[in-house]
Amino acid sequence: MNRLIITLIIALSALSSNAAILVSTDTADFNLTAEVFNTTPLGTNANLVSTSGALSLDNASGIGTVGDITGTHGYQDFNSTMVGTEYVLNGDENFDLLFSGTQTAFAMDYLDDNIVSIFNLEFFLDSTAVGATSFTTSAAQFDTVQFIGFSSTAGFNKVQIREDDGTGNANEFFQFYTATAVPGPSSLILFSSALLSLGFMRRRK
Secondary structure, eight states, X not given: OHHHHHHHHHHHHHHHHSXXXXXXXXXXXXXXXXXXXXXXXXXXXXXXXXXXXXEEEEOOTTOEXXXXXXXXXXXXXXXXXXXXXXXXXXXXXXXXXXXXXXXXXXXXXXEEOSSOOEEEEEEEETTEEEEEEXXXXXXXXXXXXXXXXXXXEEEEEEXXXXXXXXXXXXXXXXXXXXXXXXXXXXXXHHHHHHHHHHHHHHHHO
16 A cells, blocks of 8 residues: 555656646636735836735846847836736736745736737746646737636746737736635546556556
């Protein structure tokens, strides 16, 4: 029995080294903590740090589509549709989320003005890539605040977010949450699959 438990731990560790990134648009899938930022006018390259210290925003200045690379950023009441202040960048919306500790989930509200974009996300623990995913904004939801959350089977402390729309674009606005995922069927399926695989291996022995 002890051998089975040890093998299960090793198997789950192997799964976590190449993380599954689960995406949800349902706030009920997360325990959310809103990260608040001081109002900062658009025009700085310095990292913006939340008042809790849990999250920093790096604008990845100089990265992006030729002729419309990401420039300066700020946190202000730029768009009246979003309640309160929001994250704003000029040029493409390429930026990094830097967490003060290891996370397994985060979430954000976002608003797209008028150009559909693909956002590619890559998750890192220090310098090691642990997983990736993407999402696409929708023309049907222009000027409407949307929620999206991400949970990972491996810990991470940095997320690179890169906009890919094939053109210059500066039409998205963001607000952020640190989060933990509410356990649900997906985690049970992952655990059950590992148990079934190990049971099969044990029977073969």
